[in-house]
Amino acid sequence: xxxxxxxxxxxxxxxxxxxxxxxxxxxxxxxxxxxxxxxxxxxxxxxxxxxxxxxxxxxxxxxxxxxxxxxxxxxxxxxxxxxxxxxxxxxx
Amino acid sequence: xxxxxxxxxxxxxxxxxxxxxxxxxxxxxxxxxxxxxxxxxxxxxxxxxxxxxxxxxxxxxxxxxxxxxxxxxxxxxxxxxxxxxxxxxxxxxxxxxxxxxxxxxxxxxxxxxxxxxxxx
Numbered sequence: 335x336x337x338x339x340x341x342x343x344x345x346x347x348x349x350x351x352x353x354x355x356x357x358x359x360x361x362x363x364x365x366x367x368x369x370x371x372x373x374x375x376x377x378x379x380x381x382x383x384x385x386x387x388x389x390x391x392x393x394x395x396x397x398x399x400x401x402x403x404x405x406x407x408x409x410x411x412x413x414x415x416x417x418x419x420x421x422x423x424x425x426x
Numbered sequence: 427x428x429x430x431x432x433x434x435x436x437x438x439x440x441x442x443x444x445x446x447x448x449x450x451x452x453x454x455x456x457x458x459x460x461x462x463x464x465x466x467x468x469x470x471x472x473x474x475x476x477x478x479x480x481x482x483x484x485x486x487x488x489x490x491x492x493x494x495x496x497x498x499x500x501x502x503x504x505x506x507x508x509x510x511x512x513x514x515x516x517x518x519x520x521x522x523x524x525x526x527x528x529x530x531x532x533x534x535x536x537x538x539x540x541x542x543x544x545x546x
Contacts, residue, residue: 336430342439349446353453353472360456360465368521369462375513376456376469379506380449383472386480386502387442390487398484398499405502409509416516420523 335391343391350384371415378408434490438483445479448472462521466514473510478503 354377361373382404389397414424430438448471455468481499488496 336435339435339439342442346442346446349450353449356453356457366462366524368517368524369465372465372469372517373456376452376472379469379472383445383449383476383480386484390438390484393491402502402505405505405509409513412513413516416513416520419520420516
């Protein structure tokens with residue numbers, strides 16, 4: 335890993351960390367429940383992007399599978415929470 | 427490990443930084459916009475362009491690193507393409523439903539108050 339690419343990756347990870355911090359503020363403040371669900375979904379996405387970038391940083395394929403699972407569980411979790419907000423229960 | 431050629435590193439670095447900035451802009455929008463239906467839009471920025479940039483960077487980097495075409499990172503883009511509209515639609519419907527319910531409850535309360543006042 336050359337210093338140039340390593341520096342770019344550090345900058346990217348710093349951007350993601352800042353984005354996650356801002357999202358956590360929305361998650362804690364969010365006036366309504368759907369705001370919190372949206373913030374949680376965004377946290378999932380940013381975490382997945384962090385894992386992908388770490389995969390490039392350490393040139394490992396292991397991180398890809400973790401990122402795939404995070405994307406999948408983010409979809410399932412958000413869909414279940416939205417269903418709960420809509421109907422009051424997840425499985426009828 | 428030998429270093430990658432310069433142009434590969436420049437492209438990968440540019441894509442990664444672009445995705446970082448997009449995620450940051452999305453988070454800022456999530457924090458700043460006024461109501462929920464406006465706030466639903468900024469995450470789409472990171473969902474589409476941000477994820478595309480990182481995935482393309484990973485494909486270019488690993489293809490160069492291994493010396494053969496590595497494409498399995500496309501799976502993440504495909505999964506996100508399916509996930510983003512589904513979650514957005516479900517959340518929008520839930521938000522609309524809750525908003526309607528709230529206004530109906532408020533109206534009923536107002537009517538009840540008016541009724542009490544008339545009776546008194």
